Each structure stands twice: as structure tokens, then as C-alpha cells.
Amino acid sequence: MxxxxxxxxxxxxxxxxxxxxxxxxxxxxxxxxxxxxxxxxxxxxxxxxxxxxxxxxxxxxxxxxxxxxxxxxAKSKEDLLVMVFKDEMIATSQAAFGKQPAGSSLIDQLMHVFDTMIVYHAQDLDLAKALIREITVPPENSSRRSDLQALMQVIYGGIADLVIAGQKTGKLRQDIDPLLVAESFFAIYYIGLLGWLGGLATRRQFINRLRPRLECAIEGIVAH
Structure with a gap:
């Protein structure tokens, strides 16, 4: 009972x-x-x-x-802007990493990813400029920081995976940190992006300069 x-x-x-x-x-x-x-x-x-x-x-x-x-x-219109772009950029980045040309080199893989991002931003340059202004130096205690962290985890993680794949094939040095390399590659792209959106270079100039800059960085991690 x-x-x-x-x-x-x-x-x-x-x-x-x-x-x-x-x-x-x-x-x-x-x-x-x-x-x-x-x-x-x-x-x-x-x-x-x-x-x-x-x-x-x-x-x-x-x-x-x-x-x-x-x-x-969202505490401000600026936070809303980042919120809108975050989801779209995550989806854009994931699609770019997921559709890599078969058997392509690291430089071609990186250019494929960054070209996809450039095409995305080119759809609305005014909004892209506003976005870059808001994310380059986000204010403290802003929801923008967590949104940016979520986006960068996808981008850094995707590039790091490309580097790890190169390490597994023996083409890239085993003693390098894939995440550190990923951050360096993205920094090269981002500096060029700022120049393009800031009017210091055309889109074509941005792309033409991006590839050799990335190639210089890749040369430093190639296995010999």
C-alpha cells in the first residue's frame, strides 16, 4: 500500500x-x-x-x-543591424565552406570562401559599410559582441578545418596552430575589406591583391 x-x-x-x-x-x-x-x-x-x-x-x-x-x-538599431547580418553571414560562410571545389589547393579554397563573402557584401554596399562600422570596434556590454563571436567561431573554425586538412596530407607544417593561422588569414581578408568598403580600393583591386597576400602567408606554413 x-x-x-x-x-x-x-x-x-x-x-x-x-x-x-x-x-x-x-x-x-x-x-x-x-x-x-x-x-x-x-x-x-x-x-x-x-x-x-x-x-x-x-x-x-x-x-x-x-x-x-x-x-x-536589441538595445539599439546598430545591434539590430548586426543581429540581421549575423545569421545571414553564418549561413553564407557555412555554404562557402561546404561547397569547396574538389581537390583544390588551400589558396583556391580560401579565395572561394572570401569571394563568397565579397559577393554577399556587394549586394548592398551601404549596408555593408554600416555593418563594418559597427562591428570593427563594438561597444562594451553590447549584444553585438556575442553575435560577432558566434559568427567568428564559424569562420575561424571553417578556415582552421582547411588548415588541418592540409596538415593531414603533409602539405602544411605540423607544428602550427590551425586556429592561429585561421585568424591570420582572415585578418588579411578583413584589412582588404576595410579598404574596399572605405573607398581606398575597387572591388577588383581588392580581389587582385588578396590572392598574393594570402599566398605569402601560406608560404610560411608549407611543409618542406
Whole structure:
């Protein structure tokens, strides 16, 4: 009898816990749905009106939420810009790493990845310029930092995997840190990107200079 009562009590407690967890699940779904509406609204308005001309009030209205609710998800329009681009850039980067030409060299693999990123930014140069301004020196205690970290983990990790693959074939030195090399390769690309978006070089000049710069860096890690 005592054992039966215990089983009944545990089952009842489990039912209560399940009942209590259900609202939490709905709240999380509602939160994600609102976030999706905010990102979609910001993306559309930034694309049609431009970043500078878009207001947070307009984004909130288009997402069908209050301005106060909007600021629970992003503290500023700049944070929203990074939030929009982060997901797109992660998807763009993952696609580039996932569609590498078979049997290609490291330089061709890197150029494939960076060319894909360049094409993405070229779709809307004004937004790309605004984005670069906001991510180059992100403010402290900003959600931009975590968004950028998520993006860079994908990019650094993808490049590091290319380096590791080269190490496995014996083409690259075994004593190098793949992640450190990945950061160095991206830094070369990023400096060129700043020059292009800053008007110091054309897109063609940027690409033409990028390849030999990467080749110089690769020469330092080739196995001899």
C-alpha cells in the first residue's frame, strides 16, 4: 500500500512538473517568433529605406510589437543591424565552406570562401559599410559582441578545418596552430575589406591583391 501511494505521488509530481514546464515552452516559442519578426522587419526596412533612414519605431511597428518590447531584444538599431547580418553571414560562410571545389589547393579554397563573402557584401554596399562600422570596434556590454563571436567561431573554425586538412596530407607544417593561422588569414581578408568598403580600393583591386597576400602567408606554413 505504501509503495503504491509512493508511485502515485511520483506520477502526480511528474504531471505537475510537465504542466509547469509547458508555459515555459510557449514563452520561449513566443520569444523566438517575436525575434524572427523583428529580424525580418529590420532586414526589409534596412534594404528598402537604408540603415540611416530606418527608425526603431518603424521596425517595431512592422514587427507588430511595442518599442519597449523591441529593446528587450536589441538595445539599439546598430545591434539590430548586426543581429540581421549575423545569421545571414553564418549561413553564407557555412555554404562557402561546404561547397569547396574538389581537390583544390588551400589558396583556391580560401579565395572561394572570401569571394563568397565579397559577393554577399556587394549586394548592398551601404549596408555593408554600416555593418563594418559597427562591428570593427563594438561597444562594451553590447549584444553585438556575442553575435560577432558566434559568427567568428564559424569562420575561424571553417578556415582552421582547411588548415588541418592540409596538415593531414603533409602539405602544411605540423607544428602550427590551425586556429592561429585561421585568424591570420582572415585578418588579411578583413584589412582588404576595410579598404574596399572605405573607398581606398575597387572591388577588383581588392580581389587582385588578396590572392598574393594570402599566398605569402601560406608560404610560411608549407611543409618542406
Amino acid at each position: 505504501e509503495r503504491k501511494e509512493k508511485r502515485t505521488s511520483v506520477a502526480h509530481a511528474g504531471a505537475e512538473n510537465k504542466h509547469e514546464s509547458a508555459p515555459t515552452g510557449r514563452r520561449e516559442r513566443n520569444k523566438q517568433e517575436k525575434l524572427a519578426r523583428i529580424v525580418e522587419a529590420a532586414k526589409e526596412l534596412f534594404g528598402t529605406k537604408g540603415f540611416a533612414e530606418t527608425t526603431t519605431q518603424e521596425i517595431a511597428e512592422k514587427a507588430d510589437i511595442g518599442t519597449g518590447t523591441l529593446f528587450l531584444y
